Amino acid sequence: MTVVNSILSGDRLALSRLLSQVENRTSEGRSALRELFPHTGKAHLIGVTGAPGTGKSSLVNQLARYYRHPPDGVTPLRVAVIAIDPSSPFTGGAILGDRIRMRDLAGDKDVFIRSMASRGSLGGLATATAALAQVFDAAGFDVILIETVGAGQAEVDIAGLAHTTLVVEAPGLGDEIQAIKAGILEIADLLIINKADRPGVENTERALRGMLELAHPSPRIYKHHGRIMQSQDLPARPEKEGPSWVPTIHRTISTEGVGITEVSKAIAQHKDYLVQSGDWRRRERARLEAELETHVQENLFNRWRIGLADHLYQQTLEDVINRRLSPEEAAEILLAGD
Numbered sequence: 001m002t003v004v005n006s007i008l009s010g011d012r013l014a015l016s017r018l019l020s021q022v023e024n025r026t027s028e029g030r031s032a033l034r035e036l037f038p039h040t041g042k043a044h045l046i047g048v049t050g051a052p053g054t055g056k057s058s059l060v061n062q063l064a065r066y067y068r069h070p071p072d073g074v075t076p077l078r079v080a081v082i083a084i085d086p087s088s089p090f091t092g093g094a095i096l097g098d099r100i101r102m103r104d105l106a107g108d109k110d111v112f113i114r115s116m117a118s119r120g121s122l123g124g125l126a127t128a129t130a131a132l133a134q135v136f137d138a139a140g141f142d143v144i145l146i147e148t149v150g151a152g153q154a155e156v157d158i159a160g161l162a163h164t165t166l167v168v169e170a171p172g173l174g175d176e177i178q179a180i181k182a183g184i185l186e187i188a189d190l191l192i193i194n195k196a197d198r199p200g201v202e203n204t205e206r207a208l209r210g211m212l213e214l215a216h217p218s219p220r221i222y223k224h225h226g227r228i229m230q231s232q233d234l235p236a237r238p239e240k241e242g243p244s245w246v247p248t249i250h251r252t253i254s255t256e257g258v259g260i261t262e263v264s265k266a267i268a269q270h271k272d273y274l275v276q277s278g279d280w281r282r283r284e285r286a287r288l289e290a291e292l293e294t295h296v297q298e299n300l301f302n303r304w305r306i307g308l309a310d311h312l313y314q315q316t317l318e319d320v321i322n323r324r325l326s327p328e329e330a331a332e333i334l335l336a337g338d
């Protein structure tokens with residue numbers, strides 16, 4: 001059986017191997033991605049981000065558990081988890097200290113957890129994450145939870161990839177305002193105050209509400225491979241289709257599973273909102289267009305570079321380094337000599 005057929009038929013070992021191939025951008029991985037692409041576009045990508053230790057992994061474990069064992073009448077979903085640079089390893093629920101719950105996730109063939117180091121990922125973290133998510137999507141996982149730590153550009157890039165982004169806060173991390181980077185608030189669709197069993201939860205919620213009021217309405221930013229797309233670059237949404245999404249705030253105690261049902265409902269509502277408003281399609285289009293452009297740019301650059309004498313390139317680069325030419329002038333000269 002081909003790699004692609006093994007993936008489509010649910011072979012976990014083949015999946016695990018392909019994820020490594022894709023992460024390392026081997027030619028085998030790349031060709032498998034090409035073949036798998038027509039099978040993608042169905043999964044709901046959910047980003048979970050926030051400061052270290054706020055309880056992201058605990059929340060992800062609880063959400064995974066909820067999707068696998070939903071209330072009566074709700075269809076269980078297949079769940080993949082991508083944990084980027086986890087400082088505490090994923091255990092499929094063991095950190096909850098609840099052995100019985102853990103057993104439902106460990107050994108469940110419809111849950112797949114993959115950790116990825118952010119350092120040294122070729123071609124950028126967001127690109128690598130997008131590729132892993134495509135594999136899971138093609139393999140038929142309905143929900144892909146992506147955990148990232150921090151408040152940097154990587155988190156913003158990954159939010160551009162996710163359909164729904166959860167930003168996790170916890171009370172008592174010092175000055176709440178400090179903990180909440182403006183950039184990270186802008187990407188939040190849901191704000192989670194985890195560790196709601198801890199003192200200071202009211203203060204955190206008040207601070208978040210205050211910041212939300214300041215921050216909205218603000219255009220959502222989609223960033224992909226260094227190109228920023230303001231939401232106004234996207235085809236306009238007709239006025240009659242209703243208001244845009246305002247981030248919702250939820251309290252959870254992830255160690256005990258408190259508030260998880262509400263969070264899962266809000267995630268479902270956000271997905272409905274995306275689909276009904278047309279944002280789902282618009283975002284998909286913008287994301288794929290950016291991806292297409294990146295490939296065209298890379299390809300054009302490589303072709304041009306191969307056709308250019310290396311000494312000419314090096315000479316011009318020297319001129320830039322010695323401040324005889326600006327990088328822009330140098331580019332014009334090199335391209336004109338083409």
Ligand SMILES: Nc1nc2c(ncn2[C@@H]2O[C@H](COP(=O)(O)OP(=O)(O)OP(=O)(O)O)[C@@H](O)[C@H]2O)c(=O)[nH]1
Binds near residue numbers: 054
């Ligand atoms: N009291 C309390 N502790 C919690 C809660 N959620 C998680 N924790 C604990 O907080 C610690 C960190 O939890 P994690 O889920 O690993 O947090 P994380 O955000 O994934 O951490 P990093 O990936 O290292 O950034 C663990 O000891 C958890 O048991 C909660 O709701 N209440």
Ligand SMILES: [Mg+2]
Binds near residue numbers: 056058
């Ligand atoms: Mg974690």
